[in-house]
Amino acid sequence: MDDGESGGRHIDRVFEGELRALRESITLMAGRVELMIAGSVRALMGADVELAGRIIAEDARVNRAELEIDELCLLLLAKRQPVAGDLRFITFTLKMVTDLERVADLAVNIAERVRDLQRDPPSFALHDGIGRMTEIVQSMISDAIDSFVQRDIETAQSVIDSDDEIDALYHKVFGDLLRGLHGMPEAGMRALIHVMSVAKWLERMGDHAVNVAELVIFMVNGDDVRHLGKRGLDDARDD
Known part of the structure; x- marks a missing residue:
């Protein structure tokens, strides 16, 4: 074996190690974000400042x-x-971590509402849909990151499909809370609006998970399904 071939294999091994470190860093960051989502809603439900x-x-x-x-x-x-594939993975990672960071910011928004609700304590129970939305969003974020790291189109597609349930829950929660505003005193209205904001932020977290899943599909097979909408995604899947 000549020195050139040996050196090339060494570089390949080093590069593989660097890519492995990158995947591990992504997974660790995602784990932190998932804990922030769960913790922010738990703090909200328990009024835990x-x-x-x-x-x-x-x-x-x-x-x-x-x-x-x-x-x-x-x-x-x-x-x-x-x-080729390694180039796409690295460049798409730059896009993907932005979505993760924004999800963390939304979790912070929810946590900040805990303090607001201390000043304007709600006279009503939190909508059951908030807890269910949180569970789905956590699963979507986890699956989106797994699909990205593993380059798994099937899991990515399941994340995209889950967005319909999040959207439906959001509209139900928002509608129910909106109806509760009528005849409510001002302090109660402020509290209700805070909870409506929480529902909106959870829905946006789901959108960021979908962004990551769409990057996976683009990264793996070159189909840019961003901005297609539900019908466009179905058409792309059938092609």
């Missing part, structure tokens, strides 16, 4: 993780000059 504060503080770690992943991606692009 201390937990809400911890969720808000956790956002700094997620922001730092995003910057570290961005730096690693840019370093790999400059140093390794990847091609």
Whole structure:
């Protein structure tokens, strides 16, 4: 074996290790974000200001993780000059971590509402749909990241399909809460509006999970299904 071939194999092994480290960093960041989602809603339901504060503080770690992943991606692009699938994975990672970071920001928004609700405590029970939306969103985020790291189109498609349930729940929760506004005193109205905002932020988290899933489909088979809408996605799947 000549030195050139040996050196090439060494570089390949090093690059594989770097890609593995990148995948691990993505998974760790996603895990933090999933915990923030669960914690923010748990703090909301339990009126737990201390937990809400911890969720808000956790956002700094997620922001730092995003910057570290961005730096690693840019370093790999400059140093390794990847091609084909590896190039798509690295460049799409730069897009994907932005969605993850925005989900964390939305979890912070929910945690901040815990403090607001301390000032305007609700005179009503939180809508059951909030808990169900949280469960679905956590699953969507987890599956979206798994599909990205594993380049798994089937799981990505299941994330996209789950968005219909999130949207339906959001409209039900929002509609039910809106009807509750009539005849409510001002303090109660403020509390109700905070909860309506929480439902909207959970729905937006689902949208970010869909963004990641759509990147997976584009990354793996080259089909850009972003912005197609439900009918366009069905047509693309049938082709």
